[in-house]
Amino acid sequence: MTEVLGDFIRALRSMDIRVSTSEAIDAGRVVGVVGLDDRMTLRDALSQVLAKSEDEKQAFRETFDRFFAFDQFKRRQADNDAGEAAETDETGEAREGEGDSGNGGSPAGGGGGAGGERYDLVAMLERGDQAQMQMALAEAARQERLNEIRLFTQRGMYTRRIMEAMGLYALEDEVMARERAGNEAGAERLRELREELRLQVRDYVEKQLELFTANAGRLLREEVLAQMRLSNIDYGDMKFMRGLVRKMAKRLIALHSRRRKVDRRGVLDMRRTIRANVEYDGLFFHTIWKTKKVDRPKVMAICDVSGSVAQVSGFLLMFLYSLQEVMPRVRSFAFSGGLGETTDLFKREKNLEEAIREALHCHGGGSTDYGFAFADFERLAMDDIDHRTTVIILGDARSNYSNPRGDILKKIHARARRVIWLNPEPKGLWNSGDSEMKRLAPYCDKAITCASLKDLERVVSELLRHAS
Numbered sequence: 001m002t003e004v005l006g007d008f009i010r011a012l013r014s015m016d017i018r019v020s021t022s023e024a025i026d027a028g029r030v031v032g033v034v035g036l037d038d039r040m041t042l043r044d045a046l047s048q049v050l051a052k053s054e055d056e057k058q059a060f061r062e063t064f065d066r067f068f069a070f071d072q073f074k075r076r077q078a079d080n081d082a083g084e085a086a087e088t089d090e091t092g093e094a095r096e097g098e099g100d101s102g103n104g105g106s107p108a109g110g111g112g113g114a115g116g117e118r119y120d121l122v123a124m125l126e127r128g129d130q131a132q133m134q135m136a137l138a139e140a141a142r143q144e145r146l147n148e149i150r151l152f153t154q155r156g157m158y159t160r161r162i163m164e165a166m167g168l169y170a171l172e173d174e175v176m177a178r179e180r181a182g183n184e185a186g187a188e189r190l191r192e193l194r195e196e197l198r199l200q201v202r203d204y205v206e207k208q209l210e211l212f213t214a215n216a217g218r219l220l221r222e223e224v225l226a227q228m229r230l231s232n233i234d235y236g237d238m239k240f241m242r243g244l245v246r247k248m249a250k251r252l253i254a255l256h257s258r259r260r261k262v263d264r265r266g267v268l269d270m271r272r273t274i275r276a277n278v279e280y281d282g283l284f285f286h287t288i289w290k291t292k293k294v295d296r297p298k299v300m301a302i303c304d305v306s307g308s309v310a311q312v313s314g315f316l317l318m319f320l321y322s323l324q325e326v327m328p329r330v331r332s333f334a335f336s337g338g339l340g341e342t343t344d345l346f347k348r349e350k351n352l353e354e355a356i357r358e359a360l361h362c363h364g365g366g367s368t369d370y371g372f373a374f375a376d377f378e379r380l381a382m383d384d385i386d387h388r389t390t391v392i393i394l395g396d397a398r399s400n401y402s403n404p405r406g407d408i409l410k411k412i413h414a415r416a417r418r419v420i421w422l423n424p425e426p427k428g429l430w431n432s433g434d435s436e437m438k439r440l441a442p443y444c445d446k447a448i449t450c451a452s453l454k455d456l457e458r459v460v461s462e463l464l465r466h467a468s
Contacts, residue, residue, distance in 0.1 A: 004138075005031060007147045008067050011211045012050060015059045018254075019050055039068070067211055121167035122174050125193040137204060140165035146208050155209065159202045166201075168194075222247075226453045230312045231424065241453070242353060245315060248457045249322035252464060298329045298388045299463070302377060304395030305364040306336035312424045312451065313394050314356045319460050321346050321355075327464065331381065334359050337366030339376035368398060370436065371405035378408050385415040390463060394422040394450070397430070397437045404436040406443060413443040422450035422459060 005028060009019050019027075026049040034045045043064050051060040124133050141147075144161045160168075171194055178187040222244055225237060233241060272288040301320055303313035313334070320330050331343045342359040346352070385391065391412055397404070413419045421444040423430065423437065430437040441447040450459060 004142075007142075008064075009050070010147060011063055011067050012060065014211065015063050017051060017056050017059055017063070023049055063211070066207065121171050121197075122190065125171075125190070125197065136166050137162065137201065141204070141208070146205065149205070149209050152209065155202060155205050158205045159198065162201050162205070163198060166197075226457075229424075229451045230315055230453070231451070233311070241315070242318065244453060245318050246322055248453065249319060252323060252457070252461055298386075298390065299327060299331070300381060300385070300389060300391045301330065301332045302339070302373070302391065302393045302395075303332065303334050304336065304368065304370075304373075305334045305360050306366065306368045309394070309396050309424055310360050310364050312422075312456075314360060315453065316392075316394050316422070316456055317342075317346075317356055317359065318352060319456050321352055323460065323464075331384075332359075333377060333381070334363035335373035335376070336364050337369050337372055339363070339373040339380070341380055368400055369402050370395070370397065370399040370440075371403040371408075374405045374408040374412075378411070382411065382415070385412060387415075387417050389416045390418045390420065391416045392420050392422065392459075392463075393444075394424075396423055396425050396435065397421075397440055398434045399436050401434045404440055406436075406439045409440055409443040413445075418445045419443065420445060420459065420463075421447040422455075423447065424451045425449070426451075 005024075009024050009027065012019055027046055030045045030049055031042070034041050036042060043061065046064070047057055047060050051057040121136070123129075124136065140162045143165050144158060146158055146162065149155075149158055171190065175187050175190045175194070178184075178190065221240070225233065225241060226244060226248075267290040269288045269290045273284060273286070274282070276286045276288055277284050299320065301316065303316060304310075305313050317332055320327065320332065324330075331341065332346065333339050334342050340363050342355075342363070345359055346355045409419070421437075421441065425435075427449055429435065430441075437447065448455075448459075450456060
């Protein structure tokens with residue numbers, strides 16, 4: 001059952017249901033407690049430990065029903081009984097002589113693995129034994145590692161390998177034995193059953209392919225777009241990219257949503273401990289340790305929204321304002337020439353994408369001047385910067401050969417906790433032409449290339465992780 005549960009969890013993950021290692025262990029314990037007798041009880045019990053949100057619960061139920069569907073062999077028992085009766089009437093004499101054909105109609109070997117050693121495929125097919133056929137199929141699929149199927153073109157290969165594991169060679173030997181014995185009707189009957197088995201196994205393989213690769217194409221596309229330079233993203237992919245940003249932000253929220261506390265173990269808070277135990281005559285029933293609270297970060301984002309940099313800035317703003325739950329104190333500023341604050345715009349606009357478009361429209365399009373922008377920032381926000389503030393600057397530092405006012409950035413660095421510069425250009429282009437990175441980078445705690453969603457996610461995740 002451990003392998004089956006592992007495959008089921010893999011199928012859940014392919015449907016974007018996050019299952020941690022501890023949750024997988026809990027699922028194993030649930031199976032041990034509720035057992036396998038009642039399908040609905042098992043489904044409800046597993047959903048309690050493996051599905052968190054309503055969307056995940058719906059996806060869980062659909063995946064459970066498909067994964068544990070035992071309808072691959074839906075031939076009616078009445079049809080099988082009628083077929084067997086007709087065959088017995090027509091070929092009774094021949095059947096009596098089959099015992100001399102070598103296998104006696106009951107091949108015990110030749111199938112290998114699941115089919116050859118434990119199951120008699122010929123007997124199962126002729127009896128129409130549904131339950132045993134399902135067991136043989138499931139065991140053969142595990143033996144051939146069907147859960148590793150990834151491509152549609154692998155259907156034929158896995159279908160053949162599973163049939164071989166179930167005892168295909170023994171079945172073919174029996175067909176030839178009946179032909180040699182003159183039992184053509186019996187041989188034809190087995191050929192029909194073999195073809196029916198092939199179709200049923202192929203259906204099973206296709207269902208497993210759907211389970212384990214349900215989102216493979218989308219996930220591959222997400223992985224490619226997340227690492228692609230944002231300036232190279234096609235306009236047709238922008239809607240998909242916005243959904244990917246929200247997904248990344250949701251993942252970061254899940255990691256950092258709780259207000260963390262770091263305990264300094266060994267440092268006992270005597271005053272609070274004594275007060276807490278007054279009612280127990282001074283006996284220390286409850287000990288209280290000194291703790292250091294880790295606060296949510298205070299962030300100011302300065303974004304260059306000119307030219308190709310605007311697209312990267314738009315995604316950074318989308319990231320920051322998607323994290324309001326864990327990073328509520330965000331002030332944003334946009335500039336190309338003059339700088340303006342856009343914080344109120346995001347509070348006023350219900351639609352985040354519309355707010356970003358308006359910010360780019362209002363503050364983009366001018367001739368880039370970092371010195372002028374820093375002077376505006378000094379006037380608008382310098383007094384609000386303190387030792388808890390992280391200042392993020394996103395831009396290519398190309399100031400059209402004007403003075404970038406490194407002296408103002410030096411003041412910002414002296415006041416802030418950290419200054420991080422995110423440059424969309426490769427480092428090889430820094431300091432070329434009108435780039436002023438050489439003059440501005442010394443006043444930054446970190447200056448890195450940031451041109452893709454993966455880069456933005458790493459920066460924001462580090463910001464949350466080291467916030468204080």
